[in-house]
Amino acid sequence: MNISDNLANIVESILFGSGRPMRLSEIKTLLSTQNIEAELPNIKIAMNSLEDRFASSALEIKEVASGYRLQIRNEYGDFLYPLWNDNSNRLSKALMETVSIIAYKQPVTRGDIEDIRGVSVSSQIIRSLLDREWIKAAGYRDVPGRPTLYETTKIFLNDLNLQTLNDLPPLPEALPAEEALDQLEVG
Amino acid sequence: MKAQTQLEFPLFKGEALTQLPEDLFIPPEALEIYLEDFSGPMDVLLYLIQKKDIDILDLDLSEITGQYIQYIELMDALKIELAADYLVMAATLAQIKSRMLIPQAEEEEVEQDPRSELIRRLQEYQRFKSVSESISNLPRVDRDFFIASAALPTFKEQSPVINISAIELAEIFHTASTRPKFSAHHEIRFEELSTQDRIALILSILNKSNVIQFFQTYQKEEGKQGVVVSLLASLDLAKDGHVELIQNEDSNQLYIKSTNRGFH
Numbered sequence: 001m002n003i004s005d006n007l008a009n010i011v012e013s014i015l016f017g018s019g020r021p022m023r024l025s026e027i028k029t030l031l032s033t034q035n036i037e038a039e040l041p042n043i044k045i046a047m048n049s050l051e052d053r054f055a056s057s058a059l060e061i062k063e064v065a066s067g068y069r070l071q072i073r074n075e076y077g078d079f080l081y082p083l084w085n086d087n088s089n090r091l092s093k094a095l096m097e098t099v100s101i102i103a104y105k106q107p108v109t110r111g112d113i114e115d116i117r118g119v120s121v122s123s124q125i126i127r128s129l130l131d132r133e134w135i136k137a138a139g140y141r142d143v144p145g146r147p148t149l150y151e152t153t154k155i156f157l158n159d160l161n162l163q164t165l166n167d168l169p170p171l172p173e174a175l176p177a178e179e180a181l182d183q184l185e186v187g
Numbered sequence: 188m189k190a191q192t193q194l195e196f197p198l199f200k201g202e203a204l205t206q207l208p209e210d211l212f213i214p215p216e217a218l219e220i221y222l223e224d225f226s227g228p229m230d231v232l233l234y235l236i237q238k239k240d241i242d243i244l245d246l247d248l249s250e251i252t253g254q255y256i257q258y259i260e261l262m263d264a265l266k267i268e269l270a271a272d273y274l275v276m277a278a279t280l281a282q283i284k285s286r287m288l289i290p291q292a293e294e295e296e297v298e299q300d301p302r303s304e305l306i307r308r309l310q311e312y313q314r315f316k317s318v319s320e321s322i323s324n325l326p327r328v329d330r331d332f333f334i335a336s337a338a339l340p341t342f343k344e345q346s347p348v349i350n351i352s353a354i355e356l357a358e359i360f361h362t363a364s365t366r367p368k369f370s371a372h373h374e375i376r377f378e379e380l381s382t383q384d385r386i387a388l389i390l391s392i393l394n395k396s397n398v399i400q401f402f403q404t405y406q407k408e409e410g411k412q413g414v415v416v417s418l419l420a421s422l423d424l425a426k427d428g429h430v431e432l433i434q435n436e437d438s439n440q441l442y443i444k445s446t447n448r449g450f451h
Contacts, residue, residue, distance in 0.1 A: 016337040059335050070335040074326060080333050091323070094226040100319035116312055119227030119272040159328040169321035172314045 007038060007046040008053070012070075015050075021067035021158060065157035065164065095125050099134055099152065104171050107138045107149035126150075134159070228276035229312045231258065236309075243306055243313075248287060252280040279305065380412055385420035393430065393445040401441035 014027055024040045024047075031038050038046075047068060051061050058076050061068055072080065098121060101113050110121045129135045134156040140146040157163065225231050235254055236243055259273050286301040326332050389404050401421065405413035421443055424430040433442040 016335065017339050019334075019336055072333045072335050074332050077331050077333060081330075084329050084333070092226070093224065093230070093319070093323075096319040096323045097226055097315055100322055101315050103322070104315070104318065116308075116315055117227055118229035118276065118308065118312060160322070160325045161328075161332065162325075169318055169325075171318050174310065174314065 007042065008050045010036075011043065011046045012050055015061070015068065015070040018069075021064050021069040023067035026067065062161060063163060064161060065154040069158075092125075094119075094122070095128060098125050099129055099156070102129075102135055102150050103152045103156070103165065103168060106151035108151075109141055109147035109149055111147060132156075132159075226316075228273045229309060230316065231255065231273075232276065233309060233313060233316070243309055246302060246306060248280070248284055248302055252284050255280055380409060380416040382416055382419045382423065385416045386424060389417070389420055389424065389443065390429070393443070398433075398442055398444045401443060404443070 010031065011027060014022055014030060024043050027043050028038060028040060031043075047061060054060060054070075058073055059070055060073050062071050094117075097117055098113055101116055102108055105112060110126070113121050126135075130137075132155070133153055135150045136153050137148045138151045139149050141149055152165070157165070157167070160168075162168065225234065232251070232255060235251055236246060241247075256277055259277055262273075283301045283305060328334065385404070389399075392399055392403065401417065404417040404421070409416075421430065421432060421441075424443075425432050429446060431444045431446060433444055434440070
């Protein structure tokens, strides 16, 4: 078979079958196990031609934090939603606040999160975030008690269709509370 | 819902609650639902402030404190289990309120507005609350978009192929069979010279002369082992303060001097 014509098909099969995002370099490695030597730019070209082929279909190729993956276009999500609607994707406000604080201030300890949220962080929330692999332990802070430091993972970005932390919505500016407060009359 | 099927009116401030306090924004039957929706006391406080449509900086603390405390009293009356954090916030509010009531003496340093710490925290919390809402609205996997996958083809059973020549195999066998044996027979013997005996010996010599040289404590035929045992014995004696070990700068010779503290 003609490899260069077929490269797009091979990339397609890898994206369909991998079940996770794939990097160009990973695809290159998989090709080399079958004695196909392809350079990264060529794989990218195959990826682009695949993208063209999917243009009129329900599928699209998306680049996320851990590589490229094949996904169903957003507009068809409504048809699939009932299949997956088991409430497991309903995330509490508390959980979203917790992961947001970790995302913008990482690495942070539970204490840091509690300082901002003014409420103790339940173990259940941390457990749930670890189970989703949205956060991971990244060492300990060198203070008494050696609390665990948490940071967000690439899977967190993947699951939100993002490539880097910079793609997250900007954190609102801190209001100049100190200045404004100085002008307050002490009453 | 529990609140809807309740026949008895909840007690609030000792009286059956037949009518809602007028300045309460949330009807009590909805309170339980609301409370689940609040992520904590800061969230409740922000809600109270935003409901009034006032700037945080114009926070009328005594009014907000009153409302907040009314809320948690009501929650308590409705037997909603209160997280300790809600009570901590109530205490914080009450403390700030009381500080604001105390008139400031003129000569005192201008104190910060007692509200400033709370307002600073509320503003910091508000930033993350707002951004967490934005993140919640981002498309999310298995909620807003779905990953495409296809059933895998049947894999060919791939028997591992070993690429090796007969000569290479023979070489590997040779290397393996002539590999030096690292597991040798080893017998553990009891020590022939005991440190305890050597300590007794050194003390008995020291009884006769106050200072002796180290080499006097062992015999040549004992070899290295003798030196080691003597050294251990001297160190042991020195540790317990029975002897002093002395070495002059200009000589290699080690002296053992009795401290005359006795050893019996």
